[in-house]
């Protein structure tokens with residue numbers, strides 16, 4: 221399965237939709253169809269062109285790594301996503317054969333709270349143009365009550381921004397032993413699907429990893445696992461699997477983790493572009509994509525839930541006599557503070573959208589009043605800051621495009637990049653002027669958006 225590198229020569233043929241295109245085309249060239257009007261440009265490879273494959277060059281180990289600047293080639297980035305407790309961190313530990321990493325739940329620090337990058341040592345992805353290291357990006361669990369989907373995607377975005385890279389593949393972890401797949405999980409699946417299916421032929425960049433198979437120890441559990449698997453395959457991810465998503469089984473061993481990575485890289489060859497990039501997660505983009513609408517709607521649900529909780533606690537407190545029952549009073553006060561903290565955190569994230577995504581209604585009634593009073597200013601600020609930020613990222617992205625050899629090999633592509641860069645550079649001063657006219661943000665605004 222994993223062999224030594226085969227770096228046979230590849231030819232660039234432009235444009236040809238009939239020839240096989242591959243994930244590596246985008247990985248190596250970083251072309252982003254959504255970002256640039258480049259539908260007509262494809263990197264097509266001849267039938268005999270080797271696709272990207274995973275190779276090992278020694279004992280595979282996993283090491284925490286934040287700085288990748290000394291790598292000659294940027295890594296292949298694989299994001300691990302899925303509900304909390306689904307086994308993302310355990311997968312990394314199994315791959316590295318190293319429980320001492322201490323990142324899965326039963327270890328000292330508990331669950332994962334931010335995105336964290338790991339270098340898979342002695343493992344490479346190799347294709348026609350270059351060989352790159354492999355990076356696994358662990359993320360906090362989706363469907364967690366205290367961490368919104370928006371927050372997780374924002375963490376991913378910031379990480380990509382820092383490393384100036386994209387996420388090439390997403391592995392979605394799905395425990396097989398649950399009694400049912402909750403609605404919250406189905407919503408986060410829809411959010412990821414809409415991110416991947418923004419354009420045709422992208423499903424190969426997404427792989428489903430079923431976990432907890434080693435806990436299936438009797439007939440009853442086997443039946444439940446089989447039912448869950450059928451549901452995953454025939455309902456939940458049917459559309460994705462038909463489009464090229466792989467469905468894999470993680471048995472909590474090193475070998476199984478390696479096999480899954482090998483499979484997801486193979487499947488990604490069916491796709492033309494990366495799973496996601498920084499521009500797709502930009503505020504302006506979120507306002508017009510189904511993916512952004514999903515994130516927004518998740519925030520609305522969370523805020524409404526916290527608001528109802530806050531009202532209930534306030535009413536309980538009003539009926540409690542603090543002199544007679546100081547313990548209950550203190551407990552309710554603590555719960556209220558915690559609920560307000562969560563409410564404010566999600567409200568601030570909602571305000572960060574600036575305007576509501578197209579076709580979506582914002583908060584209503586008392587809650588809307590509270591929101592505008594507390595975060596209205598922040599929302600207006602985000603509405604002028606967002607487009608400027610996005611345009612700036614677009615400019616940086618285009619400049620990087622011009623610096624890579626691929627662009628210079630394809631004159632048609634190069635001229636489109638130059639044209640888009642000219643436009644972005646021209647638009648930037650106007651966007652900056654709008655921000656200046658809005659005036660300075662107060663201290664807390666700067667803190668919350670940094």
Ligand SMILES: Nc1nc2c(ncn2[C@@H]2O[C@H](COP(=O)(O)OP(=O)(O)OP(=O)(O)O)[C@@H](O)[C@H]2O)c(=O)[nH]1
Pocket residue numbers: 302303304305306307308309310311323324325326330331332333359360361362393431432433434435470471472
């Ligand atoms: N038996 C068994 N246990 C597993 C498996 N995968 C994970 N676990 C256990 O499930 C618990 C949660 O696993 P984690 O790897 O921390 O889950 P996570 O997806 O990283 O969770 P968050 O960080 O909260 O998002 C831990 O106690 C793991 O040891 C598996 O395949 N089999």
Ligand SMILES: [Mg+2]
Pocket residue numbers: 308309310323324325331332358359360
């Ligand atoms: Mg974790």
